[in-house]
Structure formats: structure tokens, C-alpha cells
Amino acid sequence: MAAHTVYKEPAPKVDRENPLESMMSRFNIAAEILGLDEETYNVLKAADKQVIVHIPVTMDNGKVRVFEGYRVIHSTVLGPSKGGIRYDKNVHLDEVKALAAWMTWKCAVVDLPYGGAKGGIICEPTTMSAGEIERLTRGYTLAMKDVFGPDRDIPAPDMGTGPREMAWLMDEFSKTVGATSPAVVTGKPLVMGGSLGRTEATGRGVMVSTLAALKKLGLDPMQVSAAVQGFGNVGSWAAKLLSEQGVKIKAISDVSGAYWNADGINIDEAISYKNAHNGRLDGYTGAVLMENADDLLTTDVDVLVPAAVEDVITEHNAHDIKAKLIVEGANGPTSASADPIINEKGIMVVPDILANSGGVTVSYFEWVQNRQGFKWTEEMVTERADRIMSDAFEKVYQTSQKYKIPMRIAAYVVSIDKVAQTYKFRGGF
Numbered sequence: 001m002a003a004h005t006v007y008k009e010p011a012p013k014v015d016r017e018n019p020l021e022s023m024m025s026r027f028n029i030a031a032e033i034l035g036l037d038e039e040t041y042n043v044l045k046a047a048d049k050q051v052i053v054h055i056p057v058t059m060d061n062g063k064v065r066v067f068e069g070y071r072v073i074h075s076t077v078l079g080p081s082k083g084g085i086r087y088d089k090n091v092h093l094d095e096v097k098a099l100a101a102w103m104t105w106k107c108a109v110v111d112l113p114y115g116g117a118k119g120g121i122i123c124e125p126t127t128m129s130a131g132e133i134e135r136l137t138r139g140y141t142l143a144m145k146d147v148f149g150p151d152r153d154i155p156a157p158d159m160g161t162g163p164r165e166m167a168w169l170m171d172e173f174s175k176t177v178g179a180t181s182p183a184v185v186t187g188k189p190l191v192m193g194g195s196l197g198r199t200e201a202t203g204r205g206v207m208v209s210t211l212a213a214l215k216k217l218g219l220d221p222m223q224v225s226a227a228v229q230g231f232g233n234v235g236s237w238a239a240k241l242l243s244e245q246g247v248k249i250k251a252i253s254d255v256s257g258a259y260w261n262a263d264g265i266n267i268d269e270a271i272s273y274k275n276a277h278n279g280r281l282d283g284y285t286g287a288v289l290m291e292n293a294d295d296l297l298t299t300d301v302d303v304l305v306p307a308a309v310e311d312v313i314t315e316h317n318a319h320d321i322k323a324k325l326i327v328e329g330a331n332g333p334t335s336a337s338a339d340p341i342i343n344e345k346g347i348m349v350v351p352d353i354l355a356n357s358g359g360v361t362v363s364y365f366e367w368v369q370n371r372q373g374f375k376w377t378e379e380m381v382t383e384r385a386d387r388i389m390s391d392a393f394e395k396v397y398q399t400s401q402k403y404k405i406p407m408r409i410a411a412y413v414v415s416i417d418k419v420a421q422t423y424k425f426r427g428g429f
């Protein structure tokens with residue numbers, strides 16, 4: 001059976017579990033459960049297209065620097081591909097490939113008519129001027145003009161990029177095709193076709209899926225405590241919305257450290273503090289600074305929300321986790337090697353491809369609004385996104401019950417099954 005195929009890829013440059021291998025090991029388990037035939041397995045495991053470009057940019061000192069950029073289209077079986085663009089010095093093709101495949105599964109699990117893609121440029125945006133970043137973004141867009149398109153491939157922000165870069169991308173693409181094309185990219189500024197509700201969408205989806213999971217576990221949100229790792233867009237919104245539902249947030253963290261308060265942290269206060277201090281919690285006095293920030297992950301709470309970076313829950317600390325529920329706000333916060341330990345302990349995991357899919361769902365709404373030429377109200381966005389998240393959670397949960405498998409594998413089963421069935425209908429060569 002094809003699912004046993006050994007999958008070999010070059011090791012990534014970074015010193016952590018290869019994200020592509022992590023993704024493939026879960027993909028393989030789900031493929032085996034589904035009894036995926038060899039043809040479909042081989043089609044779905046490989047990226048459709050990998051584009052590597054070299055972008056010459058005139059730097060402020062007058063010299064030309066050449067940057068390497070990628071766009072990986074993993075699949076367009078369900079529709080045009082969708083996925084963010086990352087600007088970071090550690091971007092490497094393997095990671096982009098893994099992230100592109102994750103986008104395929106993420107879009108499929110929430111039933112969006114999208115395939116998966118991801119892009120990236122090896123650069124250090126924090127050391128570049130706005131002008132240099134603009135020229136880089138426009139150069140990348142021009143280089144990708146035949147890849148991007150509202151019906152082909154729709155980028156969005158990721159690490160190191162935001163509404164500003166998406167505005168430049170939209171403008172450059174529009175000039176290239178000779179027509180205003182807002183639907184070519186999502187995550188745009190609100191004034192130029194961005195969607196209401198996008199900022200909080202991922203954190204909101206984390207909250208909705210946490211409540212759905214607590215219900216299955218028979219736990220009352222008013223009686224449970226939580227720890228949230230990462231206090232950026234996803235972490236701070238998840239913490240705020242969960243605390244509004246009565247969950248006691250006992251610990252939060254960011255790059256400055258982890259902060260603990262047994263009586264519950266006042267999240268609105270912590271967000272105001274962060275906003276007034278350059279986006280960081282350094283010196284926050286509403287909670288005690290924990291000696292070791294990593295202890296947040298193993299602290300005594302009911303719910304753990306990793307919402308910062310990849311590979312923080314590993315075979316080394318999974319044994320010590322006390323939470324009954326993990327809701328993955330971040331992409332890939334749990335190494336594949338930790339999965340068996342977590343399953344053994346009976347911890348329920350709402351996996352990343354389900355828990356943080358609220359973001360891409362509202363990106364999809366942005367694309368729909370751009371194509372409709374009609375702006376939805378915030379209530380419309382929220383109500384529709386919440387329904388999509390609840391339905392997706394229920395489908396994954398029912399699949400986990402049916403096959404007696406963990407939620408993570410169930411999410412892959414739901415996604416792969418949808419893409420595989422569609423592939424069969426569309427047909428190969």
C-alpha cells in the first residue's frame with residue numbers, strides 16, 4: 001500500500017524537526033486509514049508546482065542585492081491555491097512546501113473552495129527600509145505575475161508581511177494586468193478591500209473550537225483555566241475572547257517571558273500594556289514573571305493554547321503536560337514525535353489545521369466580498385465564520401469517534417478524503 005512509501009526530503013537548514021516530515025508522517029497515517037490508492041497518494045503528497053525566483057532590488061545605498069523567493073503550489077484540486085507569503089532570513093524551500101501542504105488540508109477541513117500554497121523570500125525585513133521592502137515586494141509580484149491571480153493563486157500575509165505588503169502586491173499585480181484586481185490577494189488594509197473581522201478571526205476561531213471541545217469533554221468554560229503561549233495577533237485575541245467566555249487565563253507569554261497569576265490575568269489590561277510597550281509584555285506587573293518561560297506549557301491548567309511558534313511541544317516535555325485540552329493556535333506547535341505521548345495521556349488536541357483556520361476562512365470572505373463588490377457587516381462575517389468553525393469541529397470530532405483516532409489524524413482524514421474524492425471526480429491524465 002502506497003502509504004508505506006518512505007518519504008525522503010533534504011533536511012531543512014534550521015535545527016528542529018523537519019516540518020515536511022512532520023506533516024508527511026501524519027498524512028501517511030491518515031492515508032492508510034482512508035485506504036488511499038497509490039495514484040491518489042502520489043498525487044496528493046507532491047507539490048504541483050515550485051517556483052524559485054531571484055529578485056534584484058536596488059538598496060538604499062545604490063547597490064543591487066539579489067533575493068531568492070519561492071512560491072509553492074501544493075494543490076489546486078479544490079480551487080485556486082491560497083496561502084501566505086513569509087519574509088524571513090530562515091525561509092527555506094522545505095518549510096514552504098510543508099506550509100503549502102498544510103494550507104491544502106486547512107482549506108479542505110473548513111470546506112473552502114481553495115487549494116493550498118505558500119510563498120517566501122529569504123530576507124531580513126527588520127533591517128530593511130520601507131522603500132527596500134516595497135521594491136522587493138513589487139519585484140516578487142512581477143516575477144510571480146503568471147502564478148498569482150484571483151482564479152489561480154491568492155496570496156496573503158504571513159510572518160514578516162502584513163496589509164502594507166499586500167497593498168503593494170495588489171497594486172503591482174493590477175498595473176501588470178491593466179485592471180484593478182483586489183481579489184488577487186487577501187489581508188489588505190480595510191480601506192482597500194480588506195474584510196471586517198479579519199484581525200481577530202484566527203483568535204476567534206481558537207475560542208470557538210475551544211468551547212466546542214470543552215463541551216465534548218463535559219467541562220464548563222466558567223470553571224476552567226488556560227495558559228496561552230504567544231501574545232501576538234492569535235494569542236492575545238484568543239486569550240481575550242476566551243476570558244470573555246469565563247475561562248480563567250492563568251498564564252500568558254511572549255518573547256519577553258511567561259507571566260502567571262493564579263487568580264486569572266486581566267487580559268484587556270495586558271493587551272493595553274502590550275500596545276503601550278512596543279507590542280511586548282516586558283515589565284508587565286499584572287502577573288508574576290515565571291522563572292522559566294517554557295514552564296507555561298506544563299503548568300497546571302485545563303487548557304493549553306500554543307499560539308506562538310513551531311515545535312514547542314516535543315517528546316521532551318509532552319510527558320509533563322497537565323492540560324486536558326490543547327488548542328493549537330500556532331501552525332505546527334506540536335512535533336510529530338510528541339503525538340503518541342499526548343495520545344497516551346488522553347489529552348484532546350484541536351489540531352492547527354482546524355483550530356487556526358478561522359483566519360483563512362475570513363480571508364476567503366474577503367475574496368468573496370472583493371468579487372461581489374459588496375462589503376459585509378462585521379456581524380455577517382462573525383456569524384458565518386463561527387458557523388464554519390463549529391461545523392468543521394463537529395465533522396472532525398465525529399470522524400475521530402468513527403475511526404477511534406485522535407482529532408489531529410481525524411482532521412487529516414476529513415481533508416484528504418475531500419481532496420481525494422474531488423481529484424477522482426476531476427480525473428487525472
Ligand SMILES: NC(=O)c1ccc[n+]([C@@H]2O[C@H](COP(=O)([O-])OP(=O)(O)OC[C@H]3O[C@@H](n4cnc5c(N)ncnc54)[C@H](O)[C@@H]3O)[C@@H](O)[C@H]2O)c1
Pocket residue numbers: 202229230231232233234235253254255256293307308309310329330331332356357359360
Ligand atoms: N495571524 C493569523 O491570522 C494566523 C493564522 C493561522 C495561523 N497563525 C499562526 O499562529 C502563530 C502566531 O501568529 P501571530 O499572527 O499571532 O504572530 P505574531 O507575530 O502576531 O505573534 C507572535 C507572538 O509569539 C511570541 N513569541 C515568539 N516566540 C515565542 C516563544 N518562543 N515563546 C513565547 N512566545 C513567543 C511573540 O512575542 C508574539 O507575542 C504562528 O504560528 C502563525 O503561523 C496565524
